[in-house]
Amino acid sequence: MGRMDEDAVRRHLERAVELATANVAEGGGPFGAVVVMPDGTIFEGTNRVTRDNDPTAHAEVVAIRRAAAGTRDFDLHGAALYTSCEPCPLCLSAALWARISAVYFAADRHDAAAAGFDDAEFYEYFDGDDRSRMPVARSELAQRTAPFDAWAAFTARVEY
Amino acid sequence: MGRMDEDAVRRHLERAVELATANVAEGGGPFGAVVVMPDGTIFEGTNRVTRDNDPTAHAEVVAIRRAAAGTRDFDLHGAALYTSCEPCPLCLSAALWARISAVYFAADRHDAAAAGFDDAEFYEYFDGDDRSRMPVARSELAQRTAPFDAWAAFTARVEY
Numbered sequence: 001m002g003r004m005d006e007d008a009v010r011r012h013l014e015r016a017v018e019l020a021t022a023n024v025a026e027g028g029g030p031f032g033a034v035v036v037m038p039d040g041t042i043f044e045g046t047n048r049v050t051r052d053n054d055p056t057a058h059a060e061v062v063a064i065r066r067a068a069a070g071t072r073d074f075d076l077h078g079a080a081l082y083t084s085c086e087p088c089p090l091c092l093s094a095a096l097w098a099r100i101s102a103v104y105f106a107a108d109r110h111d112a113a114a115a116g117f118d119d120a121e122f123y124e125y126f127d128g129d130d131r132s133r134m135p136v137a138r139s140e141l142a143q144r145t146a147p148f149d150a151w152a153a154f155t156a157r158v159e160y
Numbered sequence: 161m162g163r164m165d166e167d168a169v170r171r172h173l174e175r176a177v178e179l180a181t182a183n184v185a186e187g188g189g190p191f192g193a194v195v196v197m198p199d200g201t202i203f204e205g206t207n208r209v210t211r212d213n214d215p216t217a218h219a220e221v222v223a224i225r226r227a228a229a230g231t232r233d234f235d236l237h238g239a240a241l242y243t244s245c246e247p248c249p250l251c252l253s254a255a256l257w258a259r260i261s262a263v264y265f266a267a268d269r270h271d272a273a274a275a276g277f278d279d280a281e282f283y284e285y286f287d288g289d290d291r292s293r294m295p296v297a298r299s300e301l302a303q304r305t306a307p308f309d310a311w312a313a314f315t316a317r318v319e320y
Binding site for chain 1: 187233253277303308
């Protein structure tokens, strides 16, 4: 990274941390994020899980959803995600599906754990083979590929 | 599982597959899901990624968000998630964060890949060490724990 890039990363991360801090007094969790589009447009997000009763409303997810809605494009290729804290698997997955090109974070998972936000068991769920916390089972169903057959037959489909 | 449980699982999966199939003609992806609360209340979701320009609007995420909003509780402990297709890491993470107790699916990742929906590279991202597809970098920031300090000092916080 060049000096200008480093300055930009720092500036966006500072903003994410600022959003995270301000969000606490607003009744949300201590997390903030910004998505910066290739043209410089910025979309901000804060954690709204408890406030909106939405377990998926992590700051990163909120910023990604706003960026996609704001640009009217579910593909955010070329955009960067800056977040106040190391993204959990939900946020990494959201970023992957949104085709985000790079992710930068400030606090790490250890800082978060020290504050009582421990994602370790979530990482373990993906890293290990122990799914006892939430069993996932396939059940045999004759018509299981019917949706895909309908999809193949639907000529007006929008592929993604 | 007893016979009645098996029948219930089949019935909910059939509904998820039905939603998935119907969603194609409605301009969405071929995926459907239902969340069944412990009291039997049902919340449905379909894939709305392209329709809503929301890369996180997978059927499972939509059903989970509706269940949490509908019950006004971000914690869906005791609820089960039934989905037409094996959940990707985004949906598994959303289910974990929502404290979903069990997940059932009909089609698997191979059925999906055959239809052009290949999550394999996403699984590889989490299973492997190769993050070149989307680099994630920590950047040193002096005030990185400021949000957590604010959180610790905020007595009215809602823990989760």
